[in-house]
Amino acid sequence: MSSAKANLEILPRGVQVALGLGLIALVAFPFVGTDFYTQMVTRMMIMAIFAMSLDLLQGVSGLVSLGHAAYFGLAGYALAFLTPAGEPVSLWWTLPLAVLASGLAALIIGFFVVRTHGIYFIMVTMAFAQMVFYLFFDNKALGGSDGLYINFKPSAAIFGWTPFDLDSKLTLYYFTLGALLLVYAFLRRLLWSPFGRTLAGIRVNEHRMRAMGFGTFGYKLSAFTLAGALAGLAGYLWGTQTGYINPELMGFHMSAHAIMMVILGGMGNFAGAIVGAFAFEYLLHVFKDLPTLGSVNLGKHWQLWMGLFIVLLVVFAPRGILGLVEKFTQRKNKAEAGHE
Amino acid sequence: MDLANFLIQLLNSVQYGLLLFMLAAGLTLIFGIMGVVNLAHGSFYMLGAYMAWSLSTLTGSLTLAIVMGAVLSVAFGLALEWLLFRHFYKRDHLDQVLLTFGLIYIFEEVRSILWGDDVHGVTIPDVLSASLPLTDNLSYPVYRLFMSGVCIALALGLYFMISKTRLGMKIRAGAFNRDMAESLGINIKLIHAVVFALGVGLAAVAGMIAAPVASVYPNMGSQVLIMCFVVVVIGGIGSVRGALISALLVGLVDTFGKVLLPSMAGMLVYMLMAAVLLWKPEGLFKQ
Numbered sequence: 219m220s221s222a223k224a225n226l227e228i229l230p231r232g233v234q235v236a237l238g239l240g241l242i243a244l245v246a247f248p249f250v251g252t253d254f255y256t257q258m259v260t261r262m263m264i265m266a267i268f269a270m271s272l273d274l275l276q277g278v279s280g281l282v283s284l285g286h287a288a289y290f291g292l293a294g295y296a297l298a299f300l301t302p303a304g305e306p307v308s309l310w311w312t313l314p315l316a317v318l319a320s321g322l323a324a325l326i327i328g329f330f331v332v333r334t335h336g337i338y339f340i341m342v343t344m345a346f347a348q349m350v351f352y353l354f355f356d357n358k359a360l361g362g363s364d365g366l367y368i369n370f371k372p373s374a375a376i377f378g379w380t381p382f383d384l385d386s387k388l389t390l391y392y393f394t395l396g397a398l399l400l401v402y403a404f405l406r407r408l409l410w411s412p413f414g415r416t417l418a419g420i421r422v423n424e425h426r427m428r429a430m431g432f433g434t435f436g437y438k439l440s441a442f443t444l445a446g447a448l449a450g451l452a453g454y455l456w457g458t459q460t461g462y463i464n465p466e467l468m469g470f471h472m473s474a475h476a477i478m479m480v481i482l483g484g485m486g487n488f489a490g491a492i493v494g495a496f497a498f499e500y501l502l503h504v505f506k507d508l509p510t511l512g513s514v515n516l517g518k519h520w521q522l523w524m525g526l527f528i529v530l531l532v533v534f535a536p537r538g539i540l541g542l543v544e545k546f547t548q549r550k551n552k553a554e555a556g557h558e
Numbered sequence: 559m560d561l562a563n564f565l566i567q568l569l570n571s572v573q574y575g576l577l578l579f580m581l582a583a584g585l586t587l588i589f590g591i592m593g594v595v596n597l598a599h600g601s602f603y604m605l606g607a608y609m610a611w612s613l614s615t616l617t618g619s620l621t622l623a624i625v626m627g628a629v630l631s632v633a634f635g636l637a638l639e640w641l642l643f644r645h646f647y648k649r650d651h652l653d654q655v656l657l658t659f660g661l662i663y664i665f666e667e668v669r670s671i672l673w674g675d676d677v678h679g680v681t682i683p684d685v686l687s688a689s690l691p692l693t694d695n696l697s698y699p700v701y702r703l704f705m706s707g708v709c710i711a712l713a714l715g716l717y718f719m720i721s722k723t724r725l726g727m728k729i730r731a732g733a734f735n736r737d738m739a740e741s742l743g744i745n746i747k748l749i750h751a752v753v754f755a756l757g758v759g760l761a762a763v764a765g766m767i768a769a770p771v772a773s774v775y776p777n778m779g780s781q782v783l784i785m786c787f788v789v790v791v792i793g794g795i796g797s798v799r800g801a802l803i804s805a806l807l808v809g810l811v812d813t814f815g816k817v818l819l820p821s822m823a824g825m826l827v828y829m830l831m832a833a834v835l836l837w838k839p840e841g842l843f844k845q
Contacts, residue, residue, distance in 0.1 A: 231810065276652070282651060282652050282655065284655065326570055330832050330836065331833060331835075332834050333836075333839040334835065334839050334840075335806065336651060337589060337641065337651055337840070338791060338793060340595060340651060340655060341595070341787040341790065341791050342787075342791055342835065344784065344787060344789050344829070345784060345787050345791065345831055346828060346832075348784045348828070349824070349825050349828035349829075352825060353822030353825055354823065355824070356573050356823070356824045357821070357822075372688075381813075392664075404709070423739065470780070472786070473656070474597075474656075474659045477652070477655065477659075477661075481656060483651070519667050519670070519671065521663040521664075521666055521667040522663065522664055522667035522668070522671075523665035524660075524663050525660045525661065525662070525663030525666075526660070526664060527660070528656055528657075528659060528660030529642070529657060529660040529661065529664070531656070531660075532653050532656040532657045532660065533642075533645070533657075536649070536650075536653050551565065
């Protein structure tokens with residue numbers, strides 16, 4: 219179980235430069251991309267926030283949650299309940315409230331799941347997420363299996379003054395980009411704070427951390443709650459963008475996709491989660507959009523391609539894209555050393 | 559609830575619990591002995607159900623279909639273990655989660671290509687299609703009793719194999735101390751392959767005998783997988799006895815929950831799990 223313990227926390231210069239270029243590309247994208255792709259990138263950024271929130275657990279603290287989508291979905295539902303049928307609702311109090319709702323759910327569920335370790339943690343997080351799923355799926359009052367529509371995007375008006383309008387796809391794009399940057403900056407700060415160092419310590423050796431006097435239960439529960447709240451932010455943005463929310467968004471496929479994103483990019487540094495979310499969503503788009511060859515619609519069988527991709531990835535490149543970068547640079551260094 | 563009704567629900571809950579046990583036993587053995595978390599375990603259940611459907615329409619006999627299906631699924635399990643799983647026993651749980659999640663996608667899509675996305679029914683063999691009358695208007699289908707019978711027989715067989723045979727002794731030795739068992743000349747790789755194939759076979763047989771009652775539909779594996787997780791968590795990972803008791807408990811809570819508290823039924827089982835976690839975080843029968 220040691221392979222996941224050493225994370226690439228300090229990003230190599232090359233990766234930093236690539237991330238900077240990526241940011242410039244994101245800022246410039248709406249000016250060159252079509253409406254369709256602008257919306258797609260908005261969704262990618264939302265998933266990136268979701269993936270980063272999971273990385274706090276999976277990459278930093280070593281807690282593999284297979285139920286993270288529950289907190290994503292809950293905030294979306296909160297927005298759906300708070301939005302009246304006939305008019306938009308204010309962004310300024312619904313956003314914090316929705317994030318709080320997800321955080322609270324994560325706190326309550328975390329109280330139970332954080333006691334468990336390893337494999338139990340995986341199974342129990344999944345089971346509790348499924349409980350939340352069924353709560354919404356079985357109850358007509360909560361939308362049932364069809365989910366709920368969010369007829370109006372939240373309004374940013376303050377006392378009649380409207381600084382920006384989320385109805386505009388462009389504004390929503392930049393709003394999401396802003397949220398992405400804030401969450402990234404916050405989590406990077408957190409990673410190097412005493413709290414973040416403690417979480418990393420728990421990942422590497424929880425017994426030792428306890429022996430040193432850290433109350434690991436509290437730390438893990440705080441991380442779980444915070445990750446749930448940030449997933450809620452992503453879920454709120456998702457609800458805002460798509461205008462509907464359904465139980466599938468809380469299902470375990472969604473949770474597994476988030477795990478996949480974090481793995482695909484590289485764990486424990488949040489930048490990897492962003493890269494992974496973009497790569498995963500893009501792959502999903504490519505697989506679903508495959509052409510029809512003869513009588514076979516390749517795109518209809520996207521699950522097959524995605525499944526094969528996941529299996530191949532985990533067999534051949536378990537440390538993701540950043541892991542591959544690291545491996546190649548190491549190999550190059552070794553090769554150079556060999557020449558001397 | 560009168561007595562006859564209560565009896566029917568009780569029989570249903572035992573039958574459901576035993577079915578869950580068939581699945582959870584494989585899951586808990588595979589984890590306990592090889593240390594692998596297998597999300598694709600539900601897919602084996604689904605594949606079993608689909609095999610029962612297509613083989614019984616092909617041969618005209620459900621019994622024959624179950625026998626053929628069991629052999630096929632064990633062979634499938636051996637192949638899968640050899641090709642993929644044996645390389646993942648020592649890998650991180652995270653890798654195992656991803657591998658088996660990828661497999662779920664592959665199995666679901668192969669199922670869709672081979673058998674389509676429609677819901678199918680499997681007919682109960684004539685011999686077992688009768689119902690036992692309990693009162694004037696309530697009766698209990700014989701097939702459900704047959705299901706419970708098959709599960710009990712297999713559970714007893716499993717118990718006998720693990721605790722009384724030489725193979726079982728080797729399995730227990732391998733679970734207890736892998737390196738020691740290996741240095742005593744036990745072919746641990748073979749043992750692992752056998753246990754994995756056994757787990758796949760049990761899950762597939764569960765799917766096959768459940769097919770006439772539960773019908774055959776896409777994604778039928780996911781729901782049952784999560785129930786199995788709950789069973790394994792309550793029972794304690796690696797404990798077959800724990801899996802049996804907890805499966806019966808879950809069957810009881812789920813079945814009576816649906817009758818007595820229909821609005822909460824979906825959640826009751828998870829609340830049971832939460833209560834057990836508070837009391838014993840490692841399950842009731844942690845080994």
